[in-house]
Amino acid sequence: xxxxxxRPQTVLGxxxxxxxxxxxxxxxxxxDHPRLRAILRVVDNCxxxxxxxxxxxxxxxxxxxxxxxxRARVAFADALAMAERAAIAALDTAGLTAGDIDAIVTTHTxxxxxxxxxxxxxxxxxxxxxxxRVALTTVACPGGVHALMRGAELIxxxxxxxVLVVGAEVLSAIYQHSDDGIxxxxxxxxxxxxxxxxxxxSAPLTPGLVIEDSFEYxxxxxxxxxxxxxxxxGIHFDSxxxxxxxxxxxxxQLQNWHGPQPPEFAVIHPGSPRxxxxxxxxxxxxxxxxxHSTDTLAVEGNLxxxxxxxxLERTHTDPPADGARGVTIAFGPGFATAALRCRWYAR
Numbered sequence: 001x002x003x004x005x006x007r008p009q010t011v012l013g014x015x016x017x018x019x020x021x022x023x024x025x026x027x028x029x030x031x032d033h034p035r036l037r038a039i040l041r042v043v044d045n046c047x048x049x050x051x052x053x054x055x056x057x058x059x060x061x062x063x064x065x066x067x068x069x070x071r072a073r074v075a076f077a078d079a080l081a082m083a084e085r086a087a088i089a090a091l092d093t094a095g096l097t098a099g100d101i102d103a104i105v106t107t108h109t110x111x112x113x114x115x116x117x118x119x120x121x122x123x124x125x126x127x128x129x130x131x132x133r134v135a136l137t138t139v140a141c142p143g144g145v146h147a148l149m150r151g152a153e154l155i156x157x158x159x160x161x162x163v164l165v166v167g168a169e170v171l172s173a174i175y176q177h178s179d180d181g182i183x184x185x186x187x188x189x190x191x192x193x194x195x196x197x198x199x200x201x202s203a204p205l206t207p208g209l210v211i212e213d214s215f216e217y218x219x220x221x222x223x224x225x226x227x228x229x230x231x232x233x234g235i236h237f238d239s240x241x242x243x244x245x246x247x248x249x250x251x252x253q254l255q256n257w258h259g260p261q262p263p264e265f266a267v268i269h270p271g272s273p274r275x276x277x278x279x280x281x282x283x284x285x286x287x288x289x290x291x292h293s294t295d296t297l298a299v300e301g302n303l304x305x306x307x308x309x310x311x312l313e314r315t316h317t318d319p320p321a322d323g324a325r326g327v328t329i330a331f332g333p334g335f336a337t338a339a340l341r342c343r344w345y346a347r
Contacts, residue, residue, distance in 0.1 A: 001159055003152035004345060005209040006199045007316050008309040009089035011082045012300060013052035013172070013193035019043060022189045025063055029177045039182055043189040047273035047294070051192030051301035053172040054078035062172045071234035075111035075173035082195030083108075083117055083168040084124045090164070090197035091125075094205045098125045101199075102161040103132035105150045107143030107305040109228075110170045110235065117168060127164075136305075140228070141269055141332030143167055143305020144196070145340060148328070151200040152211045159202050168195035169304035174235045183239050190272065192301035196309035204345050207319065209267075209312060209328070213341035215257045219250050222335035246335040247275050251282040254337055258283070258327055265320040265344065266290060267311050269330035270297035279329055292318075322346035 023040050030036060053062060054075075060066040061074045083106070091098065104127060106117040113120075118135040121127065134150045136143055144167050151163040171191035176184070199205065219225075225243040229236040262284030268276050270293040280290040287294070292314040296307065303310055308330050320326060321344065328340040 001156045001202060003155045003200045003202065003211040004204040005148065005211065005312070006090065006094040006201070006206045007208055008196045008198040008313040009086050009093055010194055010196040010306070010310045010313050011086045013054040013078070013082070015053045015056050016050055017053050017057050018050050019046070019048055019189055021057055025057055026185060026188065029063070030180055033180060035182060039185045042182065042186055046186055046189045047297045048189055048301045049298050052194065054082070054170055054193045055172065062175050063177060066234070068230070068232055068234045071173050072111040072113070075170040076113040078193070079108055079111065079168035079170050079195065080117060080120050083121060083166050083197070086195040086197040087121060087125055087164060087166050090199055094199040096162060096199060098127050100162050101127050101131055101164045102158070103134070103151070103154045103163045105134040105136070105147045105154070105163060105165045107136040107139055107147045107167040108169065109138055109140045109143065109305060110173050117166060121166060139305060139332065141271060141302070141304050141307065142330040142336055142338040144308035145328060145330040145338035148200070148211060148340060149214045149338065152214070155200055155202050161202070163200040164197065165200060166195065166197040167306040167309055169193065169306050171304050174237050176233065176236055178233060179236055183243070187237055190302040192303050194300065194303045194306045194310065196306045196313065198309060207346045208316065208344070210343045210345050211340050212343065215254065215337070215339040217250060217253045217337040219246060219335040222246060225335045226333040228333065243335070244274070247278050247331055250331065250335065250337045251278065254329065254339060255282055257339070258341070263327045264324035265315070265326040267308060267315060267326065267328040268293040269307050270294070270311060271302050271331060273297065275331060283327065319346060320344040
């Protein structure tokens with residue numbers, strides 16, 4: 001059974017931070033770094049002009065010295081506040097109330113909290129206490145695609161259900177000056193904070209994506225390519241040099257699943273310029289076909305598990321034709337790939 005995805009609604013962190021701001025912060029904290037010039041050059045070319053943080057760049061929980069407990073508390077509080085606003089907007093867009101929702105799927109990785117977003121949002125939004133819940137807590141960048149998958153599966157299991165999907169990430173919480181490798185410096189410039197939400201149904205409520213099939217793939221022997229690490233000062237995000245080839249190593253499996261016919265549109269995770277370009281090329285798309293991903297990266301950065309929902313929201317501003325065939329793709333720690341075969345509903 002297909003699942004219809006209403007137009008997502010995204011909330012960004014309150015503080016706009018430019019790449020120049022990031023570069024200046026790196027200069028201040030690492031004036032004697034032996035590769036400082038190369039780091040600043042790569043940061044300047046990371047494809048991101050601005051991003052939004054929930055706290056100022058010089059806040060203790062961003063470029064300051066807050067410990068794990070403070071970073072986690074602040075990150076979850078900010079994620080929950082953004083998630084609530086995004087969910088309210090998504091319900092309004094779909095023409096629904098909290099009482100109409102039968103299930104909630106959440107994705108959130110950038111802090112530790114029990115109960116997590118799902119239970120907190122039931123109370124904050126006034127959802128029925130009997131709603132079904134799926135809480136994804138360590139999926140990271142592919143989280144938005146996984147949340148849409150799980151929502152579609154809930155609808156297939158119980159046709160007629162209305163599923164609220166919410167993603168929230170405070171990636172500024174992993175901005176760590178103790179991580180001074182070039183990969184970590186790049187992540188400082190790539191990541192932004194946001195939340196987004198949408199509603200999935202078995203009948204259309206707004207124009208948008210229609211999910212028809214899904215694909216998941218974990219690249220063998222790839223656990224070290226991207227991974228999280230917990231220290232006394234908070235969560236760190238690590239990767240090795242092989243991560244640069246991870247998308248290329250995973251793409252043949254994606255191509256086998258998708259087939260040789262190029263999609264008419266694509267919603268690609270804006271992980272980096274190379275991720276967007278390599279994925280678009282593998283699918284037979286022109287740069288115009290991946291413009292919504294490139295624009296999201298430039299203006300808001302890599303939003304982690306929220307990214308796909310934000311790119312999908314942008315797609316509504318210049319949508320495909322009714323019935324156009326497309327694909328939705330994200331990559332992340334594992335090294336994992338998650339994708340959806342979909343079409344566009346415009347009537």
